[in-house]
Amino acid sequence: MSLDQLHKQLKEKQIKFLFSDYYDTIVHRHVHPNYVQRIWAKFMIRELGLSVSIDELYFTRQESVKYLVKKLGKDIDEIPYQKLKEEVCKRLINDEVIALEAKEDFIALFENADAKAEASVQYLDQDVVDTIKYFKSNGGKVYLISDFYGSVSLFEKLLEHHNIIDLFDGIYTSASLEKSKYTNTIYEPILSELNIDPKEGIMIGDNLRSDYDNAIKNGLNAFLLPHKKYTRKNKRKNLGNDKKRLKSIINTLYRKCKKGSAIPFTEYAIFYHIFVERLFETAKRKNIKDLFFLSREGQYLKKLFDSYQEFTALRDDDKIKTHYLKISRHAALQMSLQDINEEPFTFLSKKYSNISTEDFLIAVNCPEELRAQILKELKVEGKASVTGFFSSSIFENLKQNRAFVSFYDKHRAQSRKAFETYIHSFNAAIEERGIHLVDIGWGGTMQEAIYTFFEEKISVTGYYLGLNEIYDIQPLTKRYGLNFSLMPYPDYDDHIIMANMQLYEQFSAADHGSALDYSLDAEGYTLEYHKPEEKWLYDNHIKAHQEQMYNRHKAILKDLEPLCYSEEMMQTSMSRLALKVGLFQSTKKLKFLDTLSHGFYQNVGTNQVGISYQPPKIKSPVKSAIRFLMTPEKYFRYLVKLKPVLYKKNKLIAVLTPMWLIYLYYRVNKYFRFKIMKRFFLLKYNVFK
DSSP: OOHHHHHHHHHHTTOOEEEEOOBTTTEEESSOHHHHHHHHHHHHHHHHTOSSOHHHHHHHHHHHHHHHHHHHTOOGGGSOHHHHHHHHHHHHHHTTSSOGGGHHHHHHHHHHHHHHHHHHHEEEOHHHHHHHHHHHHTTOEEEEEEOOSSOHHHHHHHHHHTTOGGGOSEEEEHHHHTOOTTTTOSHHHHHHHHTOOGGGEEEEESOIIIIIIHHHHTTOEEEEOSOHHHHHHHHHTTSSOHHHHHHHHHHHHHHHHTSTTSOTTGGGHHHHHHHHHHHHHHHHHTTOOEEEEETTTHHHHHHHHHHHHHHHOSOSTTOOEEEEEOOOHHHHHHHHOOOTTTOOOHHHHHHOTTOBHHHHHHHTTOOHHHHHHHHHHHTOOTTSBOTTGGGSHHHHHHTTOHHHHHHHHHHHHHHHHHHHHHHHTTOOOHHHHOEEEEESOSSOHHHHHHHHHTTTOSOEEEEEEEEOOOOOOOTTSOEEEEEEESSSOOOHHHHHHTTTHHHHHHHTOOSSOEEEEEOTTSGGGEEEEOOHHHHHHIIIIIHHHHHHHHHHHHHHHHHHTTOOOOHHHHHHHHHHHHHHHHHOOOHHHHHHHHHHHTTOBOSSTTOOBSOOOOOOOOSOHHHHHHHHHHOGGGGHHHHTTHHHHHHHHOHHHHHHSOHHHHHHHHHHHHHIIIIIIHHHOGGGGTTOO
16 A cells, blocks of 8 residues: 555545554664664663673663563563663662662663664654655644553654654553553553544554554554565564674775775774774773873864764763863973982983983973083083983983072972963862873873872873883873783784874874973963974874864764674774775875875974884894794784885885785684684694784
């Protein structure tokens, strides 16, 4: 039967009241109906930071329904929604998934998560909606009757989402009335309540028994929509799996980023996106209220995190507050300086142990005139590199120089006071809750500086895209690499994803310069300098790159929202993508990398411009070749730089290098090790991870 026949019946039978089903009538789903409840589980876990898997929470809900059906002696769609919430909550409290005091919070979010899950997979049947709109515009009354597990308020949220709530004069659900169309118990009380002559009403829907036969039994007219194809589709949607769907989404993203109109390497959007997703989940799990994003990479990371939180949050009253803290290794050194006889200069001595006297004075922001005076008094060549500077006689003499000590003490006191005022201007309860930092990585230099600044009395926790250096981590300075990490140990995927760390930094560059120091007289408390090369690179390349990645991030949000994937699935997908991105570099990408190199510089020490590539130190070519054949992932960080290096020397050789052979070997090696050898050989404990 077509909708033209429905229009004809509405006119011929002078119908005044139209009753409509909802699912597979007004709306359809992209997924199987039960999959929606897995999405609900995903949202609840994410928002509440629950330590339980999606499947565990999903099956808890399923078993709760079965139990209530038996206990209450009702049909599955007649279970009161509130009782379902309470039963699920009771089971989670018993299994210590949630605390007793968290019960109200869990129940309050239950419906929001259901509404968001349903909305994420629904789409309107516009022909049916247009028919209802036409009927409504001619003075008819429209009521919604659905065999549905949720409350009336849940339906109202869905109708508002589709902008069709004004079409309905009333909403009735089987769960709210504890009666259903299927059992033929819902029509009579609704007709009685509305005081309607059944002959003046018509029920439309897709289910022969519920929407047609039982409606007629109650004196109503009925119209069965030709929507059996959607029922068949729902059965087919039981096939497939999350892993394949995730792989398809990532591959589609990669293909889009390879098109001619795409800026090179915008597929890095997925790495940033998963970082902010994991950051959000971690913050919720740890009940973190404030996050401090460190400059400069934190500017872009904060933008992505705010976007992610805005899109995914189930409520507005419990959002994580985000702050942008301008800091750098250089500025962190200034505000954390201790007495000259106690300051260890840890970072400088580690990275620049043979620093010149003038470079050291520059590192502590000593003015040019005073530098000249001090160097003259010390009778040293300022630009000459000093071997083991921090244990040298020159450094000892410097610590006795009155002019230097006077400047040093005044400088560190002013910088400290300004930074203290700056960080408290964010109005975060750092003394009670500690400080939670977010940065690109890689070890925690600025985290250590802030911890030292507060005299090691306030916990300073770091959340990084990657952790690639191990400092002396203390109970109050824990740090986590959310995409890759050396802690507790690096596995196969960690080695692959961490290979091109400099690009993670480049692609998240900020629109402002580096913080040099802190001052109470400066706007925003920071003194900054934007190196011309960096500013040019950002204005001409990075800004557009970030905008395109941001748009991809917004698309990823929608694509991944209705997909239930585990962290392990995503880690594998990211690793596979990183393998492709690292090895398959087109000429367009190589040119882009060469351009980026001219705007990359270190803001401490010699301020070297350009991305440097350190070749591996090979003592024994044979042993190194064997190690590569067995564990090639440990050499991937060198292979990703192979084509850029070749491109600078000989462009033709770079283009002709058969990277696909290397890629193929990586795939075969991984399959052989993890699918075959790992099952049968103890070698995995001695060589493989």
